[in-house]
Amino acid sequence: MYKKIILSVLLMICLSGCSFSLPQMTNNQEDTKEEYVKAVWVTYYELSTFTQDNTEQEFKKQINKAFKELKSNGFNRVTVQVRPYADAFYKSSCFPVSAYCFNKQGSELIYDPLEIMVSSAHKNGLSIEAWINPYRVSNSTDFKELSENNKAVEWQNTDKLIVCDSGIYFNPASDEVTQLITNGVKEIAENYEVDSICFDDYFYPTTDEEIDKSSYDAYKKAGGDKALADWRRDNISNMIKSVYNTVKSVNENITFGISPASNVNNDFNTLYADVNKWCTEEGYVDYICPQIYFGFQNENQPFMKTTKSWIQMADCTLYVALPLYKVGKEDEFAGDRGINEFLDNNNIISRQVTYLSKISEVKGYYIFSYSSLKDNDETYNLYSVMQNSSQ
Numbered sequence: 034m035y036k037k038i039i040l041s042v043l044l045m046i047c048l049s050g051c052s053f054s055l056p057q058m059t060n061n062q063e064d065t066k067e068e069y070v071k072a073v074w075v076t077y078y079e080l081s082t083f084t085q086d087n088t089e090q091e092f093k094k095q096i097n098k099a100f101k102e103l104k105s106n107g108f109n110r111v112t113v114q115v116r117p118y119a120d121a122f123y124k125s126s127c128f129p130v131s132a133y134c135f136n137k138q139g140s141e142l143i144y145d146p147l148e149i150m151v152s153s154a155h156k157n158g159l160s161i162e163a164w165i166n167p168y169r170v171s172n173s174t175d176f177k178e179l180s181e182n183n184k185a186v187e188w189q190n191t192d193k194l195i196v197c198d199s200g201i202y203f204n205p206a207s208d209e210v211t212q213l214i215t216n217g218v219k220e221i222a223e224n225y226e227v228d229s230i231c232f233d234d235y236f237y238p239t240t241d242e243e244i245d246k247s248s249y250d251a252y253k254k255a256g257g258d259k260a261l262a263d264w265r266r267d268n269i270s271n272m273i274k275s276v277y278n279t280v281k282s283v284n285e286n287i288t289f290g291i292s293p294a295s296n297v298n299n300d301f302n303t304l305y306a307d308v309n310k311w312c313t314e315e316g317y318v319d320y321i322c323p324q325i326y327f328g329f330q331n332e333n334q335p336f337m338k339t340t341k342s343w344i345q346m347a348d349c350t351l352y353v354a355l356p357l358y359k360v361g362k363e364d365e366f367a368g369d370r371g372i373n374e375f376l377d378n379n380n381i382i383s384r385q386v387t388y389l390s391k392i393s394e395v396k397g398y399y400i401f402s403y404s405s406l407k408d409n410d411e412t413y414n415l416y417s418v419m420q421n422s423s424q
Contacts, residue, residue, distance in 0.1 A: 069390075069424035070352055070397025072110035073103060074164070077117035079403045080146065081133040084122070089144035096150055099403075100157045106406075107419030111154055112162040112231055112399065115147050116217065119170040119185060119203070123147035123225065127217040129180045139180025151226050162229035163221050167214045167272070169235055170194070170201040184213060195244045202238050205268040205305075206248035215275045222283040229288040230280060234324060236269050236304040265305040273317050290320035292354055292399070295327075295339055297346070313348045321347050322399055326356035328381055332368025336385060344394045352397045353389055357382050357405040357415070379410035383418040390424050397424075 083095050103111060115122040120131035120138050124145050132138035134146060147163065154161035170185045171178060174196055179186050185201055188194050193210055195202040203210040218230060238244075242261060249261055257264065273291070280289045293300050293308045300306040311317040323343050327334045340353060359375045360382070367374065375381060382400070389395045406412050 067350075067396060068109065068160075070110050070160075070399075071108050071419055071424075072112050072162070072352070072397065072399040073108050073406070074354075074399055074402040075111055075113045076402050076404075077114040077122070077131065077133045080113060080115075080122060084134050084146050085136055089149075092144065092146065093149055093153070096146075097153045097157070100150075100153050100159055104157045104159055106416045107422075108159065108400075110160045110162060110228075110397075111150070112164045112229075113147070113150055114164040114166075115221075116163075116165040117169070118166070118172075119183060120180075123221070125217065125220060127184070127213060127220060129182045137180075138178075139182050147221075147225055147227075155226070160228035162231050163225070163227045164231045164233065165218065166235055167232055167276075168203045168205060168210075168238075170203060172200040174198075174201060176201070192245070192247045195238060197239050197241065197244055199238050204245055204248060205237065205265065205272060206245050206252070211268075211272045211275055214272060215279050218276050219279050219283060222280050222287055227287060229290065230276075231289075231322070232273075232276075232291050234292060234294045234300075234304070234306075236306045237265055240303055262302070262305065266301070266307045269305055270307050270310060270317070273311060277317055288319040288350075290318050290322055290350075290352075292322040292324055295323040295325045295334060295343070297342075309346060311349075312346065312351075318349055320350035320352055320396075322352040322354050324354040324356075324401070326354070326359065326401070328359075328364060328367060328371050328374035329384070330367065330371035330374045331364065332370050333366065335371075337388065340389070340392075340395070344392065347394075350396050351394055352399055353385075353395055354399040354401055355382055355385050357400050357411070358402060360405065360407075360409070360411045380414045382411060383414040386415065386418050386422070390422055 083092055087095065100111060116128060117131065117133065119128055121128040122131050122134050124142055129139035130142050135143055151161050176186055176189055185194060193204050193207040195204050203213070221227060221230065249264060252264060259267065277289050280287050291308065291311060293306055294304070297308060300308050308321065312321040325336060325339050327336050327339060329336050343351060362375055363372055364375050365372065386398060389398055
């Protein structure tokens with residue numbers, strides 16, 4: 034009876050000349066649908082195997098082959114480390130050519146690796162992200178190892194730098210440093226069609242109170258009343274906000290994110306990185322990608338528990354970075370239960386990917402790193418999950 038009534042109504046609609054159709058997704062709705070990210074980190078030392086001693090033509094050939102393989106194996110994003118030590122794998126007015134690019138810092142830019150990688154990534158259906166280490170200048174304290182056009186050489190013996198046992202760093206307290214970092218990001222956003230920009234987990238190099246004493250004393254003398262730790266956190270957060278605003282002013286479609294260490298307390302108290310602020314307040318990041326480089330059996334930061342803690346905290350897009358580099362090795366800080374987990378299993382990363390795919394709050398993952406994608410069972414299992422995933 035009811036079927037006859039419905040058919041009669043539809044027939045009347047058709048006879049009256051009215052059209053009837055099912056609602057369809059508009060172009061805007063399609064465009065805003067968020068893609069589940071499957072990214073791989075490509076470090077500066079991995080990039081150097083493509084750039085050093087290669088002609089432009091050979092670099093294009095090799096990078097295109099690599100990106101094509103990544104796409105065929107299930108990845109949809111490459112995150113390339115194009116500014117590792119206050120030097121660049123691209124044409125920059127702020128930083129010299131990287132020592133890892135053409136063997137010598139400050140050398141001539143024979144060809145532009147980032148420009149080629151952007152073109153190759155998009156040609157192969159990959160988004161591309163420029164990965165930057167904002168403050169690190171050198172792992173050495175010898176300024177003679179830097180090129181003459183490195184800003185750190187000009188700023189030697191000033192409060193714009195921090196020099197400690199682990200190397201040379203830009204001082205986060207300096208407004209000129211913040212401006213340099215911001216300008217460095219701006220030129221990438223303006224000159225290259227990157228889809229995203231990422232900072233990694235290095236911020237203050239040490240908790241030593243002497244490293245920035247003159248800057249902090251000047252702050253206090255000018256009427257500042259914050260404790261040293263809070264002041265340091267503000268320095269980092271102000272830089273992050275400056276970079277975020279600059280990126281959005283150039284191109285609001287470029288995303289900006291941070292990949293911090295996964296121990297929030299350590300980030301806050303040792304690196305002075307207020308990741309809670311960044312991923313819960315507007316104006317700092319589009320996404321956060323904690324480096325949850327632990328197995329399921331890790332006694333200190335088990336993978337599932339650590340992931341859940343970030344889900345509870347993050348109020349922005351959340352990705353998770355995964356430790357393919359640990360496969361086949363002892364995990365020495367994982368405790369007795371977890372020390373051999375990456376030795377005894379060949380499906381940890383694939384299981385982690387499967388676990389993340391079932392959590393709606395997690396929008397993707399980053400694999401560390403490119404050179405760890407080896408001819409072994411763990412990698413095969415990872416590829417199988419990636420290619421068969423509904424995400």
